[in-house]
Amino acid sequence: MCGMKIDYHSDVPVYKQIITEMVDLIISGALKEEEELPSIRKMALDLNVNPNTIAKAYMILQEKGYIYSIAGVGYKVAKPPRDSMQERLNEFEEEIRKILKKMRKFPISNDELQKRLFTLVKEVIDDGDQG
Amino acid sequence: MMVIKAESLVKIYHNGVKALKGVNFEVKEGRIFAVLGPNGAGKTTLLKCMLGMIKPTDGSISVFGKTPFPDGVKNASFVPEGKNLYEWLKISKMVDIFASFAPNFSFSRFEGMAKRFSLKLDGKVGELSQGNRTKLYVSLAFAQDVNLYVLDEPTWGLDPIVRHEVLSLVKESVLEGKTVVYSSHILSEVEEVCDDLIILKEGELLYNGTLDDLKEKKKTTLSNAFLSLVKGDSL
Numbered sequence: 001m002c003g004m005k006i007d008y009h010s011d012v013p014v015y016k017q018i019i020t021e022m023v024d025l026i027i028s029g030a031l032k033e034e035e036e037l038p039s040i041r042k043m044a045l046d047l048n049v050n051p052n053t054i055a056k057a058y059m060i061l062q063e064k065g066y067i068y069s070i071a072g073v074g075y076k077v078a079k080p081p082r083d084s085m086q087e088r089l090n091e092f093e094e095e096i097r098k099i100l101k102k103m104r105k106f107p108i109s110n111d112e113l114q115k116r117l118f119t120l121v122k123e124v125i126d127d128g129d130q131g
Numbered sequence: 132m133m134v135i136k137a138e139s140l141v142k143i144y145h146n147g148v149k150a151l152k153g154v155n156f157e158v159k160e161g162r163i164f165a166v167l168g169p170n171g172a173g174k175t176t177l178l179k180c181m182l183g184m185i186k187p188t189d190g191s192i193s194v195f196g197k198t199p200f201p202d203g204v205k206n207a208s209f210v211p212e213g214k215n216l217y218e219w220l221k222i223s224k225m226v227d228i229f230a231s232f233a234p235n236f237s238f239s240r241f242e243g244m245a246k247r248f249s250l251k252l253d254g255k256v257g258e259l260s261q262g263n264r265t266k267l268y269v270s271l272a273f274a275q276d277v278n279l280y281v282l283d284e285p286t287w288g289l290d291p292i293v294r295h296e297v298l299s300l301v302k303e304s305v306l307e308g309k310t311v312v313y314s315s316h317i318l319s320e321v322e323e324v325c326d327d328l329i330i331l332k333e334g335e336l337l338y339n340g341t342l343d344d345l346k347e348k349k350k351t352t353l354s355n356a357f358l359s360l361v362k363g364d365s366l
Contacts, residue, residue, distance in 0.1 A: 013343040
Protein backbone atom coordinates (compact mmCIF):
# COMPACT_ATOMS: atom_id res chain seq x y z
CA MET A 1 0.00 0.00 0.00
CA CYS A 2 3.03 2.21 0.49
CA GLY A 3 3.55 2.34 -3.26
CA MET A 4 0.27 4.19 -3.65
CA LYS A 5 0.74 7.43 -5.53
CA ILE A 6 -1.38 10.39 -4.51
CA ASP A 7 -1.67 13.52 -6.61
CA TYR A 8 -3.13 16.29 -4.47
CA HIS A 9 -3.31 18.65 -7.41
CA SER A 10 -5.23 16.41 -9.77
CA ASP A 11 -8.81 17.19 -10.77
CA VAL A 12 -9.65 13.78 -9.27
CA PRO A 13 -10.27 14.14 -5.52
CA VAL A 14 -7.74 12.30 -3.34
CA TYR A 15 -10.38 10.01 -1.78
CA LYS A 16 -11.29 8.78 -5.27
CA GLN A 17 -7.66 8.13 -6.14
CA ILE A 18 -7.33 5.99 -3.00
CA ILE A 19 -10.54 4.09 -3.77
CA THR A 20 -9.40 3.30 -7.32
CA GLU A 21 -5.97 2.10 -6.17
CA MET A 22 -7.47 -0.12 -3.49
CA VAL A 23 -10.17 -1.54 -5.74
CA ASP A 24 -7.48 -2.57 -8.23
CA LEU A 25 -5.36 -4.16 -5.48
CA ILE A 26 -8.39 -6.11 -4.27
CA ILE A 27 -9.56 -7.26 -7.73
CA SER A 28 -6.03 -8.28 -8.74
CA GLY A 29 -5.62 -10.25 -5.52
CA ALA A 30 -2.65 -8.21 -4.29
CA LEU A 31 -4.88 -7.57 -1.29
CA LYS A 32 -6.42 -10.89 -0.33
CA GLU A 33 -9.78 -11.63 1.16
CA GLU A 34 -9.70 -11.46 4.97
CA GLU A 35 -6.43 -9.51 4.92
CA GLU A 36 -6.28 -6.80 7.56
CA LEU A 37 -6.00 -3.23 6.27
CA PRO A 38 -3.93 -0.51 7.91
CA SER A 39 -5.91 1.63 10.35
CA ILE A 40 -7.11 5.04 9.18
CA ARG A 41 -4.42 6.57 11.38
CA LYS A 42 -1.58 4.48 9.95
CA MET A 43 -2.75 4.90 6.38
CA ALA A 44 -3.01 8.69 6.86
CA LEU A 45 0.50 8.90 8.27
CA ASP A 46 1.99 6.55 5.64
CA LEU A 47 0.42 8.35 2.70
CA ASN A 48 0.71 11.77 4.37
CA VAL A 49 -2.95 12.41 3.67
CA ASN A 50 -5.60 14.13 5.80
CA PRO A 51 -7.12 11.32 7.97
CA ASN A 52 -10.65 12.49 7.08
CA THR A 53 -9.86 11.67 3.45
CA ILE A 54 -8.86 8.10 4.34
CA ALA A 55 -11.98 7.74 6.48
CA LYS A 56 -14.11 8.85 3.52
CA ALA A 57 -12.39 6.38 1.16
CA TYR A 58 -12.82 3.50 3.65
CA MET A 59 -16.47 4.39 4.18
CA ILE A 60 -17.21 4.27 0.45
CA LEU A 61 -15.18 1.08 -0.06
CA GLN A 62 -17.25 -0.44 2.72
CA GLU A 63 -20.53 0.71 1.16
CA LYS A 64 -19.47 -0.83 -2.13
CA GLY A 65 -18.57 -4.10 -0.42
CA TYR A 66 -14.81 -4.15 -1.04
CA ILE A 67 -13.92 -4.00 2.64
CA TYR A 68 -15.71 -4.50 5.95
CA SER A 69 -15.12 -3.32 9.47
CA ILE A 70 -15.04 -5.31 12.67
CA ALA A 71 -15.72 -3.23 15.73
CA GLY A 72 -12.60 -2.82 17.81
CA VAL A 73 -10.40 -4.66 15.31
CA GLY A 74 -10.35 -2.55 12.19
CA TYR A 75 -10.92 -3.09 8.51
CA LYS A 76 -10.54 -6.26 6.45
CA VAL A 77 -10.65 -7.02 2.75
CA ALA A 78 -13.91 -8.56 1.54
CA LYS A 79 -14.46 -10.85 -1.43
CA PRO A 80 -14.49 -8.61 -4.52
CA PRO A 81 -18.13 -7.77 -5.28
CA ARG A 82 -19.77 -9.37 -8.33
CA ASP A 83 -19.20 -7.43 -11.56
CA SER A 84 -16.44 -5.36 -9.93
CA MET A 85 -13.81 -6.67 -12.34
CA GLN A 86 -16.10 -6.19 -15.32
CA GLU A 87 -16.69 -2.57 -14.28
CA ARG A 88 -12.97 -1.83 -14.05
CA LEU A 89 -12.29 -3.62 -17.35
CA ASN A 90 -14.89 -1.44 -19.04
CA GLU A 91 -13.17 1.65 -17.66
CA PHE A 92 -9.74 0.48 -18.84
CA GLU A 93 -11.15 -0.32 -22.28
CA GLU A 94 -12.56 3.17 -22.47
CA GLU A 95 -9.08 4.58 -21.87
CA ILE A 96 -7.59 2.33 -24.56
CA ARG A 97 -10.40 3.25 -26.95
CA LYS A 98 -9.59 6.96 -26.57
CA ILE A 99 -5.91 6.38 -27.34
CA LEU A 100 -6.70 4.16 -30.31
CA LYS A 101 -8.96 6.84 -31.75
CA LYS A 102 -6.08 9.29 -31.55
CA MET A 103 -3.72 6.83 -33.27
CA ARG A 104 -6.32 6.15 -35.95
CA LYS A 105 -6.19 9.80 -36.99
CA PHE A 106 -2.55 9.43 -38.01
CA PRO A 107 -1.81 8.35 -41.59
CA ILE A 108 -1.25 4.66 -40.83
CA SER A 109 -3.14 1.70 -42.28
CA ASN A 110 -5.64 -0.38 -40.33
CA ASP A 111 -3.25 -3.32 -40.62
CA GLU A 112 -0.43 -1.27 -39.13
CA LEU A 113 -2.64 -0.19 -36.22
CA GLN A 114 -3.73 -3.77 -35.54
CA LYS A 115 -0.17 -5.04 -35.79
CA ARG A 116 1.13 -2.47 -33.30
CA LEU A 117 -1.64 -3.20 -30.84
CA PHE A 118 -1.12 -6.96 -31.17
CA THR A 119 2.63 -6.59 -30.61
CA LEU A 120 1.95 -4.59 -27.46
CA VAL A 121 -0.50 -7.16 -26.12
CA LYS A 122 1.97 -9.98 -26.81
CA GLU A 123 4.78 -8.03 -25.12
CA VAL A 124 2.72 -7.46 -21.97
CA ILE A 125 1.56 -11.10 -21.82
CA ASP A 126 5.14 -12.43 -22.27
CA ASP A 127 6.45 -10.02 -19.59
CA GLY A 128 3.78 -11.22 -17.19
CA ASP A 129 4.60 -14.89 -17.87
CA GLN A 130 8.28 -14.34 -17.18
CA GLY A 131 7.78 -12.89 -13.86
CA MET B 132 -20.56 18.86 16.09
CA MET B 133 -20.22 22.43 14.99
CA VAL B 134 -17.30 24.50 16.22
CA ILE B 135 -17.89 27.81 14.43
CA LYS B 136 -21.04 29.28 12.98
CA ALA B 137 -21.16 32.63 11.17
CA GLU B 138 -24.46 34.18 10.15
CA SER B 139 -24.71 37.26 7.92
CA LEU B 140 -21.39 38.38 9.36
CA VAL B 141 -20.55 41.98 8.48
CA LYS B 142 -17.45 43.98 9.34
CA ILE B 143 -17.13 47.61 8.33
CA TYR B 144 -14.00 49.38 9.57
CA HIS B 145 -14.03 52.97 10.88
CA ASN B 146 -12.52 54.19 7.62
CA GLY B 147 -15.57 52.81 5.80
CA VAL B 148 -13.90 49.73 4.32
CA LYS B 149 -16.42 46.89 4.06
CA ALA B 150 -14.20 43.90 4.83
CA LEU B 151 -17.02 41.35 5.24
CA LYS B 152 -20.40 41.80 3.54
CA GLY B 153 -22.64 39.25 5.24
CA VAL B 154 -20.99 35.84 5.14
CA ASN B 155 -22.52 32.54 6.29
CA PHE B 156 -20.62 29.34 6.99
CA GLU B 157 -20.07 26.58 9.53
CA VAL B 158 -16.89 24.84 10.63
CA LYS B 159 -17.38 21.27 11.81
CA GLU B 160 -15.38 19.56 14.54
CA GLY B 161 -12.33 17.56 13.47
CA ARG B 162 -12.13 19.14 10.03
CA ILE B 163 -9.50 21.24 8.30
CA PHE B 164 -11.26 24.36 7.05
CA ALA B 165 -9.48 26.62 4.58
CA VAL B 166 -10.15 30.32 4.03
CA LEU B 167 -9.04 31.33 0.54
CA GLY B 168 -9.18 34.52 -1.41
CA PRO B 169 -7.10 37.08 -3.25
CA ASN B 170 -5.40 39.88 -1.31
CA GLY B 171 -7.92 42.13 0.40
CA ALA B 172 -10.65 39.49 0.35
CA GLY B 173 -11.32 39.72 4.10
CA LYS B 174 -9.50 36.55 5.22
CA THR B 175 -7.63 38.07 8.16
CA THR B 176 -10.68 40.09 9.24
CA LEU B 177 -12.70 36.87 9.33
CA LEU B 178 -10.07 35.10 11.43
CA LYS B 179 -9.94 38.03 13.85
CA CYS B 180 -13.74 37.87 14.22
CA MET B 181 -13.48 34.15 15.02
CA LEU B 182 -11.01 34.86 17.80
CA GLY B 183 -12.88 37.86 19.22
CA MET B 184 -10.06 40.27 18.41
CA ILE B 185 -12.45 42.62 16.62
CA LYS B 186 -16.18 43.26 16.98
CA PRO B 187 -18.44 42.40 14.05
CA THR B 188 -20.50 45.34 12.76
CA ASP B 189 -23.56 43.18 12.13
CA GLY B 190 -24.65 39.55 12.02
CA SER B 191 -23.21 36.99 14.38
CA ILE B 192 -20.41 34.53 14.89
CA SER B 193 -20.19 31.87 17.56
CA VAL B 194 -17.24 29.67 18.48
CA PHE B 195 -17.84 26.66 20.74
CA GLY B 196 -21.33 28.09 21.23
CA LYS B 197 -20.17 31.46 22.55
CA THR B 198 -19.69 34.93 21.10
CA PRO B 199 -15.91 35.46 20.85
CA PHE B 200 -15.90 39.26 21.31
CA PRO B 201 -14.63 40.73 23.64
CA ASP B 202 -13.36 37.89 25.86
CA GLY B 203 -11.65 35.82 23.17
CA VAL B 204 -11.74 32.06 22.75
CA LYS B 205 -9.95 30.14 25.49
CA ASN B 206 -9.97 26.83 23.68
CA ALA B 207 -8.18 28.18 20.60
CA SER B 208 -4.68 29.15 19.60
CA PHE B 209 -3.60 31.44 16.82
CA VAL B 210 -0.77 31.96 14.36
CA PRO B 211 -1.14 35.62 13.33
CA GLU B 212 -0.46 36.97 9.86
CA GLY B 213 1.97 39.62 11.10
CA LYS B 214 4.65 37.59 12.81
CA ASN B 215 6.60 40.53 14.19
CA LEU B 216 5.67 40.95 17.87
CA TYR B 217 8.13 41.08 20.76
CA GLU B 218 11.14 41.84 18.53
CA TRP B 219 13.24 43.02 21.46
CA LEU B 220 12.73 39.91 23.58
CA LYS B 221 15.04 36.96 23.91
CA ILE B 222 13.36 33.96 22.32
CA SER B 223 13.47 31.96 25.55
CA LYS B 224 11.85 34.90 27.36
CA MET B 225 9.13 35.18 24.76
CA VAL B 226 8.34 31.49 25.23
CA ASP B 227 8.06 32.04 29.01
CA ILE B 228 5.80 35.06 28.60
CA PHE B 229 3.65 33.28 26.04
CA ALA B 230 3.39 30.25 28.33
CA SER B 231 2.27 32.45 31.22
CA PHE B 232 -0.93 33.61 29.49
CA ALA B 233 -1.61 31.05 26.73
CA PRO B 234 -4.27 28.54 27.83
CA ASN B 235 -3.17 24.89 28.05
CA PHE B 236 0.42 25.65 27.09
CA SER B 237 2.70 22.66 27.46
CA PHE B 238 6.48 23.04 27.55
CA SER B 239 6.97 19.44 26.50
CA ARG B 240 4.75 19.99 23.47
CA PHE B 241 6.74 23.13 22.68
CA GLU B 242 10.05 21.30 22.92
CA GLY B 243 8.68 18.59 20.62
CA MET B 244 7.68 21.21 18.04
CA ALA B 245 10.97 23.10 18.30
CA LYS B 246 12.86 19.85 17.75
CA ARG B 247 10.67 18.85 14.84
CA PHE B 248 11.29 22.22 13.17
CA SER B 249 14.99 22.38 14.17
CA LEU B 250 14.23 25.72 15.81
CA LYS B 251 17.15 27.28 17.68
CA LEU B 252 16.13 29.19 20.79
CA ASP B 253 19.20 31.43 21.21
CA GLY B 254 19.14 35.15 20.52
CA LYS B 255 16.38 37.70 20.17
CA VAL B 256 13.12 37.35 18.30
CA GLY B 257 14.06 40.33 16.11
CA GLU B 258 17.16 38.50 14.90
CA LEU B 259 15.21 35.57 13.47
CA SER B 260 14.79 35.16 9.74
CA GLN B 261 11.24 35.25 8.35
CA GLY B 262 11.21 31.45 8.13
CA ASN B 263 12.47 30.94 11.69
CA ARG B 264 9.97 33.46 12.99
CA THR B 265 7.15 31.49 11.36
CA LYS B 266 8.56 28.30 12.90
CA LEU B 267 8.52 29.96 16.34
CA TYR B 268 4.91 31.15 15.99
CA VAL B 269 3.72 27.77 14.71
CA SER B 270 5.57 25.98 17.55
CA LEU B 271 4.01 28.28 20.15
CA ALA B 272 0.52 27.79 18.71
CA PHE B 273 0.75 24.01 18.56
CA ALA B 274 2.34 23.85 22.01
CA GLN B 275 -1.13 24.75 23.28
CA ASP B 276 -3.30 21.69 23.76
CA VAL B 277 -6.54 23.32 22.58
CA ASN B 278 -9.39 22.17 20.34
CA LEU B 279 -9.17 24.88 17.68
CA TYR B 280 -6.10 26.09 15.80
CA VAL B 281 -6.50 29.23 13.73
CA LEU B 282 -3.59 29.66 11.34
CA ASP B 283 -3.14 32.79 9.24
CA GLU B 284 -0.61 32.09 6.47
CA PRO B 285 1.28 29.54 8.62
CA THR B 286 3.87 28.70 5.96
CA TRP B 287 4.92 32.25 5.13
CA GLY B 288 8.64 32.35 4.33
CA LEU B 289 9.27 28.65 5.02
CA ASP B 290 11.51 26.44 2.91
CA PRO B 291 9.88 23.35 1.32
CA ILE B 292 11.11 20.98 4.04
CA VAL B 293 9.69 22.94 6.97
CA ARG B 294 6.57 23.73 4.98
CA HIS B 295 6.07 19.99 4.55
CA GLU B 296 6.45 19.55 8.34
CA VAL B 297 3.85 22.22 9.05
CA LEU B 298 1.40 20.64 6.62
CA SER B 299 1.98 17.22 8.24
CA LEU B 300 1.38 18.78 11.66
CA VAL B 301 -1.92 20.22 10.46
CA LYS B 302 -3.03 16.85 9.06
CA GLU B 303 -1.99 14.98 12.20
CA SER B 304 -3.96 17.35 14.43
CA VAL B 305 -7.12 15.76 12.97
CA LEU B 306 -6.05 12.47 14.56
CA GLU B 307 -6.25 14.18 17.94
CA GLY B 308 -9.77 15.35 17.09
CA LYS B 309 -8.70 18.98 16.67
CA THR B 310 -10.27 21.50 14.32
CA VAL B 311 -8.08 23.71 12.14
CA VAL B 312 -8.92 26.94 10.34
CA TYR B 313 -6.25 27.65 7.77
CA SER B 314 -5.91 30.76 5.69
CA SER B 315 -3.48 30.88 2.84
CA HIS B 316 -3.02 32.29 -0.62
CA ILE B 317 -0.99 29.24 -1.68
CA LEU B 318 -3.60 27.05 -3.33
CA SER B 319 -1.38 24.01 -3.75
CA GLU B 320 -0.85 23.63 -0.03
CA VAL B 321 -4.48 24.22 0.83
CA GLU B 322 -5.35 21.54 -1.71
CA GLU B 323 -3.07 19.14 0.13
CA VAL B 324 -4.59 19.58 3.59
CA CYS B 325 -8.15 20.86 3.63
CA ASP B 326 -11.52 19.12 3.87
CA ASP B 327 -13.75 22.15 3.54
CA LEU B 328 -13.14 25.61 2.17
CA ILE B 329 -14.60 29.01 1.60
CA ILE B 330 -13.44 31.35 -1.13
CA LEU B 331 -13.80 35.04 -0.33
CA LYS B 332 -13.56 37.99 -2.67
CA GLU B 333 -14.02 41.59 -1.55
CA GLY B 334 -15.87 40.45 1.56
CA GLU B 335 -18.29 38.09 -0.19
CA LEU B 336 -18.40 34.29 -0.31
CA LEU B 337 -17.82 32.81 -3.75
CA TYR B 338 -17.74 29.19 -2.56
CA ASN B 339 -18.62 27.32 0.60
CA GLY B 340 -18.31 23.54 0.56
CA THR B 341 -15.93 20.61 0.40
CA LEU B 342 -12.81 20.50 -1.74
CA ASP B 343 -13.98 17.18 -3.23
CA ASP B 344 -17.32 18.67 -4.33
CA LEU B 345 -15.61 21.66 -5.90
CA LYS B 346 -13.34 19.39 -7.97
CA GLU B 347 -16.18 17.07 -8.91
CA LYS B 348 -18.57 19.87 -9.88
CA LYS B 349 -16.00 21.86 -11.84
CA LYS B 350 -14.16 18.76 -13.12
CA THR B 351 -10.91 20.63 -12.74
CA THR B 352 -8.08 21.40 -10.36
CA LEU B 353 -8.45 23.72 -7.38
CA SER B 354 -6.36 26.44 -8.99
CA ASN B 355 -8.49 26.46 -12.15
CA ALA B 356 -11.71 26.40 -10.13
CA PHE B 357 -10.43 29.22 -7.92
CA LEU B 358 -9.43 31.38 -10.88
CA SER B 359 -12.73 30.93 -12.67
CA LEU B 360 -14.72 31.72 -9.49
CA VAL B 361 -12.68 34.82 -8.76
CA LYS B 362 -13.11 35.96 -12.36
CA GLY B 363 -16.86 35.70 -11.88
CA ASP B 364 -17.94 32.37 -13.40
CA SER B 365 -20.71 30.57 -11.56
CA LEU B 366 -20.46 26.96 -10.42
